[in-house]
Amino acid sequence: MSAQPLAESMVQSVDWLAIAPPTITAVVALAVLVADLFLPEPRKAVLGWISVAGLAAAALMLLPLLDGDRSTFCLAGRSDACSYTADRFTLVIQFLVLGGALLAALLSVTNLDDDRRRVPPGEFWFLLLSSAAGAALLPASRDLATLVVALELASLPAFALVGIRHGDKRSSEAALKFFLSSVTATAVSLMGISFVYGATGTLYLTQVAERLPHVDGQLHVLTQTGVVLTLIGFAFKTAAVPFHFWVPDTYVGAPLPVAAYLSVVGKAVGFSGLILVTVIAFPSYADVWGPALAVLAALTMTVGNVGALRQQATRAYSAVRLLAWSSVGQAGYLLVPIAAAGYAKDPQRAIGSTVAYALMYAAVNLGAFAVAALVGRGRALNRIADYRGLYTANPLTALLLAFFLLCLAGLPPGVIGLFAKVTVFSSAVDAGLGWLAVVMAVNVVIALFYYLQWTALLFRAPKGETARHRVPAPLTAALALTGVLGVALSGAPQLVLRFAATGLF
Numbered sequence: 013m014s015a016q017p018l019a020e021s022m023v024q025s026v027d028w029l030a031i032a033p034p035t036i037t038a039v040v041a042l043a044v045l046v047a048d049l050f051l052p053e054p055r056k057a058v059l060g061w062i063s064v065a066g067l068a069a070a071a072l073m074l075l076p077l078l079d080g081d082r083s084t085f086c087l088a089g090r091s092d093a094c095s096y097t098a099d100r101f102t103l104v105i106q107f108l109v110l111g112g113a114l115l116a117a118l119l120s121v122t123n124l125d126d127d128r129r130r131v132p133p134g135e136f137w138f139l140l141l142s143s144a145a146g147a148a149l150l151p152a153s154r155d156l157a158t159l160v161v162a163l164e165l166a167s168l169p170a171f172a173l174v175g176i177r178h179g180d181k182r183s184s185e186a187a188l189k190f191f192l193s194s195v196t197a198t199a200v201s202l203m204g205i206s207f208v209y210g211a212t213g214t215l216y217l218t219q220v221a222e223r224l225p226h227v228d229g230q231l232h233v234l235t236q237t238g239v240v241l242t243l244i245g246f247a248f249k250t251a252a253v254p255f256h257f258w259v260p261d262t263y264v265g266a267p268l269p270v271a272a273y274l275s276v277v278g279k280a281v282g283f284s285g286l287i288l289v290t291v292i293a294f295p296s297y298a299d300v301w302g303p304a305l306a307v308l309a310a311l312t313m314t315v316g317n318v319g320a321l322r323q324q325a326t327r328a329y330s331a332v333r334l335l336a337w338s339s340v341g342q343a344g345y346l347l348v349p350i351a352a353a354g355y356a357k358d359p360q361r362a363i364g365s366t367v368a369y370a371l372m373y374a375a376v377n378l379g380a381f382a383v384a385a386l387v388g389r390g391r392a393l394n395r396i397a398d399y400r401g402l403y404t405a406n407p408l409t410a411l412l413l414a415f416f417l418l419c420l421a422g423l424p425p426g427v428i429g430l431f432a433k434v435t436v437f438s439s440a441v442d443a444g445l446g447w448l449a450v451v452m453a454v455n456v457v458i459a460l461f462y463y464l465q466w467t468a469l470l471f472r473a474p475k476g477e478t479a480r481h482r483v484p485a486p487l488t489a490a491l492a493l494t495g496v497l498g499v500a501l502s503g504a505p506q507l508v509l510r511f512a513a514t515g516l517f
Contacts, residue, residue: 027084030098032073033106034148037113040066041141048134056133060121060486063137067117067144071110074103083154093216095155104367104511105151105284108374112276113144115378115493119269119385121486130178131267139169139176140273147277151284155215156205156293159285160198163249166281167194170274174266186265193248193258201245207238208293217293225296239297242289243304249282252347253311256340260319263336264329268388271332272381275339276374283346283366290350291359302354306448309351313344313455321462325396325469331384332394334462335377338420341459342373348436348452352443364511365439371508372432372501376419379494383413386487396466401474409483410470412495419498421463422456427502431509 028035043066044059051058077098085095117140124133146165153159171194175187209215211231212223227235248255263271290301319337323330349366353359384394386409391398403410419426422433433456440449483491501507 025084027082029073029076030082030084031096031152033070033110034145034152036070036073037066037110037141037145037148040070041138041145044141045134045138048138057121057125059133059137060117060124063141064114064117064121066141067110067114070148071107071114074107074110077103087216092218093214095158095216096152097154098152101284101287101363101367102152104371105280106148108280108371109144109147109151109277112280112374112378113140113147113273115382115490116140116269116273116277118486118490118493119272119382120267122389122484123267123269123385125484130180131176136173136176139173140270143167143169143173143273144277147281150281151288153288154217154292156209156217156220156289157215159217159288160202160205163201163281163285164198166277167198167249170270170278173270173273174262176270177267180265182261182265183267184265186262189258190262193255197245197248197255199245200241200248204238204241204243204245207234208242211235211238217288220293221295224294236297236300239294239300240304242294243286243301246282246286246289247308250279250286250347251282251312251340251343252308253315253340253344256312256315256343259340260333260336263339264332268332268381268385268394271336272378272385275335275377275381279339279343279346280370280374283350283370287350287363287366291353291363295359298354298359302351305347305351305354306445309344309347310448310451311344312347313341313452316341316344317455317458317462321458323396323462328393328395330394330396331387331399334396334466335380335384338459338462339377341455342377342420344455345433345436345452346370346373348445348448349439351448352439352445355443355445356439362439362443365435368508368511369432369436371511372419372428375494375497375501376416376426376429379412379416379491379498380420382487382490382494383409383416386483386491396469399466400469400472402470404474406483409491412491414467414470415495415498417463417467419502421460423460423464425502426498428498428505428508429502431505435509 044062048059081099083094083097087093124131143166146162150162150166153162171187171191174190175184177183211227211234212220214220251259294301316337320334323334346366346369349362353362356362387398388394415426419429422429437449437452
């Protein structure tokens with residue numbers, strides 16, 4: 013008779029609606045892989061549109077979840093100890109992830125059409141959708157085991173995506189650097205998580221938070237080591253300095269849509285995981301991770317912006333390298349509110365600032381990569397100098413790129429970029445991190461120089477004959493979506509900035 017309650021406690025009632033977004037993405041990935049076996053080569057272009065439709069369907073499944081928090085895979089009788097939770101934080105990050113993957117997929121449709129001989133379409137779409145499924149699962153993860161599985165599901169296909177071009181040495185080298193750095197991060201994280209589990213006896217984030225302050229004195233060193241190692245592992249994933257060394261070469265070596273995907277979705281994965289372990293699992297160790305993340309934020313934004321500032325306009329792939337170093341600098345800004353959460357009385361508002369900034373960054377950075385993909389179709393080396401006179405050849409495209417760069421710089425008419433930076437700055441000041449606010453202000457000024465320099469180049473007189481760029485339909489759709497989203501957010505910044513005021517958990 014004693015076995016009956018135990019058996020009942022192991023039976024899970026699955027909330028299929030709650031897990032629909034990552035599940036649909038994973039199912040479409042498998043469908044694409046199977047369809048690739050039967051479709052003739054000339055018709056494999058349809059796989060891209062199936063993938064786009066699947067990501068759109070997964071994103072639409074977020075709408076029925078807006079009516080309230082839902083949890084599944086919970087301990088018997090414990091609604092606060094669940095492996096999967098679809099709350100406001102989860103839905104916002106899933107929207108960012110699936111929207112970013114959808115825009116990267118639109119860029120990829122054109123890229124695969126141009127590069128069909130070197131990139132196998134079936135494998136490419138399967139890997140992209142698999143990574144997106146893991147990225148959508150991660151913000152809903154509420155135990156350390158699910159968190160690691162989601163993290164690796166998002167990361168492992170990304171290695172293959174970076175090195176998927178046949179016969180390209182740069183692509184293979186970039187994939188190897190990305191792989192080695194990510195595997196190191198995973199190993200460090202797993203060791204840290206194992207120490208935390210050994211000290212607390214649980215993997216559920218809420219239970220870890222409850223038990224950490226009451227760990228036996230003999231286990232204090234083990235617990236502190238576990239917390240630090242876990243944070244170091246996620247610092248790798250967010251490309252925080254000094255764990256950023258793989259970013260520039262990886263972005264240059266990867267197909268441009270994959271670089272765009274990593275710059276937005278990859279960051280969302282790292283930062284959402286970092287938020288979950290710090291704010292939910294390790295609040296009692298805020299005196300450890302708060303100062304550590306503040307120092308990392310200062311180093312990351314400084315190194316990233318100085319690296320972008322040093323890019324030479326005539327160097328091969330300098331446009332992509334500048335965007336890569338810029339993304340490192342932007343990661344520093346994203347770290348500021350998380351660090352502030354370690355000091356703030358209301359950490360939810362600080363985390364809301366990170367999410368608001370991430371939504372702005374995702375929209376405009378994907379737009380900048382879309383323009384880079386368009387210019388790269390005619391100028392394979394994709395140098396900053398290749399953008400000189402773009403307004404003469406493609407006025408609308410040049411205006412869009414100028415708008416995206418001004419948003420990243422935080423200047424009007426990129427109002428959303430300005431407000432997002434002010435929100436992040438305010439989170440540091442409110443938490444008493446005045447020195448970090450000063451470092452951020454200095455870095456914003458540094459970033460202004462290279463963003464404005466690139467923007468001015470678009471409107472200068474071109475050298476020689478101007479090259480007109482034909483814009484394929486998928487690329488047009490990506491540019492239109494990012495442009496409309498950027499303009500809409502600048503016109504109504506409260507759409508995302510309200511997260512900084514109300515919090516997400």
